[in-house]
Amino acid sequence: MDIFKFIAIGFIGTIMVVTVKNVKPEYSLFIALATGAIILIALSNKILEVINTFTQISDKSGLPPGVFNSILRIIGIGYITEYASSVCEDNECQSIAKKIQLSGKIVIFIMALPIITSIIDIIGGLI
Amino acid sequence: MSVDIIFKIAGVGIITAVINNILEKSEKKEIATLVTLAGLVIVLLMVIEMIGGLFDTLRAIFRLY
Numbered sequence: 001m002d003i004f005k006f007i008a009i010g011f012i013g014t015i016m017v018v019t020v021k022n023v024k025p026e027y028s029l030f031i032a033l034a035t036g037a038i039i040l041i042a043l044s045n046k047i048l049e050v051i052n053t054f055t056q057i058s059d060k061s062g063l064p065p066g067v068f069n070s071i072l073r074i075i076g077i078g079y080i081t082e083y084a085s086s087v088c089e090d091n092e093c094q095s096i097a098k099k100i101q102l103s104g105k106i107v108i109f110i111m112a113l114p115i116i117t118s119i120i121d122i123i124g125g126l127i
Numbered sequence: 128m129s130v131d132i133i134f135k136i137a138g139v140g141i142i143t144a145v146i147n148n149i150l151e152k153s154e155k156k157e158i159a160t161l162v163t164l165a166g167l168v169i170v171l172l173m174v175i176e177m178i179g180g181l182f183d184t185l186r187a188i189f190r191l192y
Contacts, residue, residue, distance in 0.1 A: 012130055016137045026167060027140030030174045034132050037174075037181040044184045051188065069190060076189025080182070 002046070009039055029091050036083055062122075070115050074108050132177065136170050 013035025017028040051072060058068040081104030088097040143166035150159040186192065 009130055013133055016133050020137050020140045023144045024140040027136060027170060030136050030140075030170050031133055033174050034136055034177055037177045038130065038132070041181055041184055044188055048188055072189050073191050076185055076191045079189075080185060 006039055006042065009035060009042070013038075029087070032087055032090055036087060040079070040083065064118055067115050067118050070111050074111050077104055077108055077111070080104075132173065136173065139166050139170050142166070 013031060016031045016035075020031060021028045054072075055068065059065070081100055085097040085100040085104075088094075088100060143163055146162050147159045150156070150162065
């Protein structure tokens with residue numbers, strides 16, 4: 001099962017962070033970043049499968065392709081923002097983590113505007 | 128995905144700590160700070176290359192151009 005691989009990588013990373021924390025605290029941030037990156041890269045081909053099935057489903061449904069692309073982008077931004085803000089929270093920078101989350105929300109809101117307009121057009125067409 | 132980069136970073140951290148101790152014992156404090164900076168720069172370059180790879184993969188997957 002693949003989940004054990006990710007858990008193992010996570011544990012290795014945490015053990016390394018703890019060992020290096022009392023020797024050299026600055027390096028624990030780098031190890032946390034590297035472990036997060038490894039896990040996300042290892043996850044990427046699984047995410048790709050999910051997205052391909054969703055694209056097929058959305059092609060069959062009546063949605064214009066632009067809408068699904070925006071939804072996909074929003075999910076992507078959600079992932080990256082969560083990754084960055086959780087790493088910042090780990091290293092006692094809650095304020096920076098909050099700023100990253102705020103910027104993620106605003107960028108997502110800007111991306112969501114065309115979806116809202118296209119959905120309203122579809123609804124208008126139905127009535 | 129290769130896990131050895133985590134061990135590399137931890138190794139560089141521990142080695143810089145040891146070298147710092149040695150240099151401090153031999154009263155060469157200024158070189159010790161330089162060694163810390165060098166270790167930080169090396170690890171930073173490694174991690175930034177990884178994060179760059181991660182962001183490129185995510186951009187390719189989510190079509191975030």
